[in-house]
Amino acid sequence: MLITCPYCGPRDVSEFAYQGDGNRKRPDPASTDPETWNAYVYDRLNPAGAHNEIWQHAGGCRAHLAVVRDTLTHEVSSVRFAREHGAPTHGRRKSGAKA
């Protein structure tokens, strides 16, 4: 499986570390509702299909990435920097081009 890092280009999945489900939204830290925190910690959609995930390019530029991966085919349809919330999918480096 290849993940195309927006900075480094296409790299083998062995360079990346899975950081978890990208759909989670951290509850208000002031919240003391156990159900809310239980859902945040344990509840997962586990879809058969496109899945929002957070990966870190630990063996490369070390950027955290927001990845959309198909859990059935492992096809990666979108990769962007995780810090770019809401930014359109794009790549600074196209495959085979360094600058």
Added chain:
Amino acid sequence: MVEQLSPLEPVFRAGSHGNFVDGIGVTLSEIAPGSIVQLAAWPGQEKKLMATINSVTALKLADGAGAGASSDRYAAFGFAPAKFLVTDTSEGLAATFAKEVPSAIGTVTDLSHGRTALRITGAKAEWVLAKLFAIDFSSAAFPLGSGISTTHHDIFTQIQRSGPASFDLYVFRSFARSFWKMLCHAADEVGYEVR
């Protein structure tokens, strides 16, 4: 300055090795720059940091991922968003950047004693490196001066193309000896010279 000792010393054997009967495929060497410095810019400060690198080193860093350049004295390349590795054949580069890079722009980390710099040169350099890294080392994908971050079996490695058939590799000093031995094994097939 503290005298730098090479971690390769016990295994560094100058001369020709491996299958060199039909010629030397690659030359392996330790380049031991006096300074290895990592620079990181805060969000939005990347251009200012690049301008500082250019003014200190007289290099012309292009914009874009992994872009780099080198001269007889300096080498620099981007290895991550807003992060750069800069080397100098002389010591003291970190102190220079510490004066030139205000804390509002970014950070300066002296890695001179933390990294070992190796050079692989020769017609088979791309071939040998391709055994170790899942990276396209062709000049079209990896042009002169540019750099990357990658790993070989969890040994983090930063690589810069320093010539048409030459690459500089920066590895953690504590892993350098085992990495060097592995590099020698990989070069066995094509024949290599250590100098």
